[in-house]
Amino acid sequence: MGMAAESQFHVLAVDDSIIDRKLIERLLKTSSYQVTTVDSGSKALEFLGLHEDDTTNPSTPCVSPNNHQEVEVNLVITDYCMPGMTGYDLLKKIKESSSLRDIPVVIMSSENVPSRISRCLEEGAEEFFLKPVRLSDLNKLRPHLMKTKSKDQHQKQEKQEEKSAFQSPKQQQQEKEEHQQQQQASNNKRKAIEEGLSPERTRPRYNGITTVV
Amino acid sequence: MLGLGADRLRADMNRLLAFLFHQGILDEQYLQLQQLQDESSPNFVSEVVNIYFHESEKLLRNLRSLLMDREFSDYKKMGIHLNQFMGSSSSIGAKRVRNVCVAFRAASEQNNRAGCLRALELLEHEYCFLKNKLHELFQIEQQRVLAVGVRYPMQN
Numbered sequence: 473m474g475m476a477a478e479s480q481f482h483v484l485a486v487d488d489s490i491i492d493r494k495l496i497e498r499l500l501k502t503s504s505y506q507v508t509t510v511d512s513g514s515k516a517l518e519f520l521g522l523h524e525d526d527t528t529n530p531s532t533p534c535v536s537p538n539n540h541q542e543v544e545v546n547l548v549i550t551d552y553c554m555p556g557m558t559g560y561d562l563l564k565k566i567k568e569s570s571s572l573r574d575i576p577v578v579i580m581s582s583e584n585v586p587s588r589i590s591r592c593l594e595e596g597a598e599e600f601f602l603k604p605v606r607l608s609d610l611n612k613l614r615p616h617l618m619k620t621k622s623k624d625q626h627q628k629q630e631k632q633e634e635k636s637a638f639q640s641p642k643q644q645q646q647e648k649e650e651h652q653q654q655q656q657a658s659n660n661k662r663k664a665i666e667e668g669l670s671p672e673r674t675r676p677r678y679n680g681i682t683t684v685v
Numbered sequence: 686m687l688g689l690g691a692d693r694l695r696a697d698m699n700r701l702l703a704f705l706f707h708q709g710i711l712d713e714q715y716l717q718l719q720q721l722q723d724e725s726s727p728n729f730v731s732e733v734v735n736i737y738f739h740e741s742e743k744l745l746r747n748l749r750s751l752l753m754d755r756e757f758s759d760y761k762k763m764g765i766h767l768n769q770f771m772g773s774s775s776s777i778g779a780k781r782v783r784n785v786c787v788a789f790r791a792a793s794e795q796n797n798r799a800g801c802l803r804a805l806e807l808l809e810h811e812y813c814f815l816k817n818k819l820h821e822l823f824q825i826e827q828q829r830v831l832a833v834g835v836r837y838p839m840q841n
Contacts, residue, residue: 489776490740491733492773492776493732496775499721582771603775603776604776606717
C-alpha cells in the first residue's frame with residue numbers, strides 16, 4: 473500500500489469486557505491504526521512503562537528502560553467502568569506522569585452521566601465516547617493524533633521543502649552536508665551534557681512520545 | 686437453479702433481519718457489526734456473537750445460582766453481573782435482552798427478590814429466543830455463501 477510504518481498510529485485500548493475489546497480492536501484496525509488491547513488499567517500502565525508507585529517522585533528513576541522506549545503509544549482509549557482502577561483513575565495517572573502526560577486519552581462509557589463526562593474532560597481527556605462506539609466516533613481521533621505525533625518533524629520538513637524549491641541541486645547538497653555536520657556536533661554536545669547529569673534526574677532520556685503540543 | 690438458490694437465501698436472510706429489527710430484538714448496532722466484517726475479517730460477526738453467547742451463558746448461570754441460594758442477599762454482586770450483561774448486549778445490538786436487564790437491575794436495586802426471579806425467567810427466555818434466531822441467521826448466511834460458490838466456481 474506504500475504507507476510507511478512510522479505513519480501508522482499506535483493506539484492502546486483498555487476495557488475489561490472481552491466483547492468490547494474485540495469491537496474496539498476491529499474499529500481501530502478498520503481505521504488503519506495499530507492496536508494493542510489490555511483488560512485493566514494496571515496492565516495499561518505496565519505497557520506504557522509506568523509503575524504505579526512512581527509518578528513524579530524525584531528520588532526514584534521514573535521509567536523502566538525497556539517497554540517504554542520500544543513501544544510508542546500515540547493514544548490511549550479506555551472504558552470508564554472497570555473493576556480496580558477505573559478509566560478515570562488511569563487518566564489521572566497518565567496526566568500526572570511527566571513522561572506520559574502528552575499522550576491523548578479518550579474515555580468510553582455505556583452511561584451518559586454529564587457530571588462524569590465533565591470530570592473526565594476537566595482531568596484532561598480529549599474526548600468522551602458513549603458506547604457502543606461507532607466508526608464515525610473514531611474520525612474524531614485523528615486531529616488529536618496529528619497534533620502530537622510528528623508535529624516537529626512535519627514543520628521541519630515543510631521548511632526544508634520550501635527552501636529546496638528555490639535552490640539549485642548543488643546548493644541543496646551543500647546545505648544537506650552542513651546540516652548533517654551540525655546535527656552530529658549538537659548530538660555530541662547533547663551526549664556530553666547528558667552524561668554529566670546525576671542519576672537522580674527524572675526526565676527520561678528517550679523523548680519519543682512527549683513532543684511538544 | 687442454483688443461482689436462484691443464492692438469491693432466495695439472501696431474501697430469506699433479509700426477511701429474518703427485518704423481522705428481528707421490527708420486533709426490537711436487534712437494533713442498528715448489529716448492522717454496525719456487519720459493516721465491520723470484510724475480506725480481512727470475514728467471520729467477524731459470528732466471532733463476536735459466539736463470544737457473546739459464551740459470556741452470556743456464564744452470566745445467566747451466575748445470576749441463577751445467586752438467586753437460588755436461599756440465603757441470597759448480595760444484590761450488589763448481582764448488579765455487577767447485570768451491568769456486564771447489559772453492556773455486552775448493547776455492544777452487539779441485542780436490544781430486547783438489554784431492556785430486560787434494565788428491568789432486572791431495577792428490581793435488584795429495590796432488593797426485590799421475587800421481582801428478580803421473574804426478571805431472570807424473562808431474561809433466560811429472551812436470550813434463548815435471540816440465540817435461536819441468530820443461529821438461524823448464520824445458517825442461512827452459510828448456505829448462501831455455499832450457493833454463491835457453486836454458482837461462480839473458482840477459476841484455476
